Amino acid sequence: MNQPTDQMSLDAPTITPCRIIGVHDDGAAGLTDRMLDHIKAADLVIGGTRTLKLFETILTSDCQSLDLTGSLMKVPGWIRGAQAAGKRVVVLATGDPLCHGIAGFLQSRLCIEAFEILPNLSMVQLACARLGIPWNELEIVSVHSKDAGEWDRARGLDHGLYPVLHAAQHHDRMAIFTSPENTPDRIARMLVAQDLQEDFQIAVVEHILRDSERLITDLTIKQAAEHQFADPNMVLLWRAKAKPNGVLFGLADDRFAQRKPDKGLITKREVRAVSLARMQLRRDSIVWDIGAGSGSVGLEAARIARDGYIYAIEKNEADARIAEQNRRHLGVHNYCLLHSKAPDGLDQWPDPDAVFIGGSGGNLSDLIRLIMTRLKPDGTLIMNFVTIENLSVATDTLKELGVDWDVTQMQVSRSRPILHMHRFAAENLVWIISAQQKKEHSQ
Numbered sequence: 001m002n003q004p005t006d007q008m009s010l011d012a013p014t015i016t017p018c019r020i021i022g023v024h025d026d027g028a029a030g031l032t033d034r035m036l037d038h039i040k041a042a043d044l045v046i047g048g049t050r051t052l053k054l055f056e057t058i059l060t061s062d063c064q065s066l067d068l069t070g071s072l073m074k075v076p077g078w079i080r081g082a083q084a085a086g087k088r089v090v091v092l093a094t095g096d097p098l099c100h101g102i103a104g105f106l107q108s109r110l111c112i113e114a115f116e117i118l119p120n121l122s123m124v125q126l127a128c129a130r131l132g133i134p135w136n137e138l139e140i141v142s143v144h145s146k147d148a149g150e151w152d153r154a155r156g157l158d159h160g161l162y163p164v165l166h167a168a169q170h171h172d173r174m175a176i177f178t179s180p181e182n183t184p185d186r187i188a189r190m191l192v193a194q195d196l197q198e199d200f201q202i203a204v205v206e207h208i209l210r211d212s213e214r215l216i217t218d219l220t221i222k223q224a225a226e227h228q229f230a231d232p233n234m235v236l237l238w239r240a241k242a243k244p245n246g247v248l249f250g251l252a253d254d255r256f257a258q259r260k261p262d263k264g265l266i267t268k269r270e271v272r273a274v275s276l277a278r279m280q281l282r283r284d285s286i287v288w289d290i291g292a293g294s295g296s297v298g299l300e301a302a303r304i305a306r307d308g309y310i311y312a313i314e315k316n317e318a319d320a321r322i323a324e325q326n327r328r329h330l331g332v333h334n335y336c337l338l339h340s341k342a343p344d345g346l347d348q349w350p351d352p353d354a355v356f357i358g359g360s361g362g363n364l365s366d367l368i369r370l371i372m373t374r375l376k377p378d379g380t381l382i383m384n385f386v387t388i389e390n391l392s393v394a395t396d397t398l399k400e401l402g403v404d405w406d407v408t409q410m411q412v413s414r415s416r417p418i419l420h421m422h423r424f425a426a427e428n429l430v431w432i433i434s435a436q437q438k439k440e441h442s443q
């Protein structure tokens with residue numbers, strides 16, 4: 001009788017799993033006997049420079065060691081080659097390898113069955129234990145990566161420190177993995193630049209589990225920005241004052257500062273609400289706000305797309321200053337405003353999921369053409385107009401491009417007091433154009 005074709009061969013070789021072992025700077029003293037036995041029996045041990053030095057005295061003379069510092073992308077190949085040769089492999093990781101550690105990186109590149117993970121206490125747990133803070137209430141963030149440079153809001157999502165700022169906007173307590181370049185003082189300087197220095201308290205734990213361990217809790221954010229900390233370290237941030245539970249959508253017009261004595265450039269609440277609804281925002285949407293005016297549309301979009309980012313541009317200097325003032329007042333940090341005239345600078349922005357045009361500076365047709373080449377598949381372009389001429393230019397351009405579009409006409413009247421009664425006063429008639437980028441067809 002023929003055997004089933006999908007039956008596995010009984011002679012298939014068994015691969016010895018690579019052991020990923022969590023260690024700390026107290027070396028062998030912080031490991032179980034089982035962990036130590038795996039290290040002593042290993043044919044290949046992989047780890048960082050400092051970690052390998054901690055265990056060099058217990059490795060056997062025929063054990064090979066490889067330093068992963070600066071060579072992280074090579075590690076999967078090292079493991080794969082050693083396992084194919086029947087060798088026993090150990091990777092030395094810091095703390096809990098699954099908590100912003102190397103285990104997730106390796107498992108994304110090698111079969112999960114190729115590993116056995118032996119975790120230690122995480123750095124987060126140890127740092128929180130020093131302060132008596134429950135670690136399960138923390139948002140854990142890592143900037144343990146390449147040198148991000150000093151904070152630059154113009155880089156937005158691309159900046160290596162942005163995950164800290166994003167967490168600070170939405171969480172009350174944070175634990176932050178740092179690096180030799182992305183240091184606690186650099187993080188503190190970013191918080192100062194974003195006007196968050198009074199909102200948070202900071203603690204830094206240096207040299208955890210070394211004889212030189214030190215807990216620093218007596219610095220303000222401003223003082224921490226000028227302090228030098230010993231590496232390695234862990235940063236803890238917790239909110240000093242409660243964050244207001246603000247309205248996400250439909251803010252009143254008077255919540256936004258506007259240019260005075262001139263009539264403020266603001267998209268009124270009713271039109272703003274419909275425009276934002278038509279933008280089909282998701283939690284992680286990337287949005288362009290062109291002709292930002294007072295910033296009302298972009299800033300509300302930022303509150304809705306909390307995990308996304310809003311890139312705004314405004315040519316009028318006075319309005320740009322007011323939009324920035326509104327950003328600070330509303331405590332929005334996933335928003336960056338460029339004082340310039342579109343399309344200057346748009347080539348530096350990531351492709352958008354949605355675009356809002358509140359003002360075009362006379363380049364409307366060219367802007368529409370540019371946006372439709374950059375808009376992501378299934379993305380949306382929303383435009384507000386109060387003049388027939390701009391409406392005509394926009395619709396003619398969209399027709400020429402073969403884009404799906406529609407127009408909504410809004411005429412809003414608001415009640416106004418008159419003596420002891422009320423009357424209706426009409427706002428400007430507004431046309432809202434919605435244009436959809438066609439989905440990419442599957443091949």
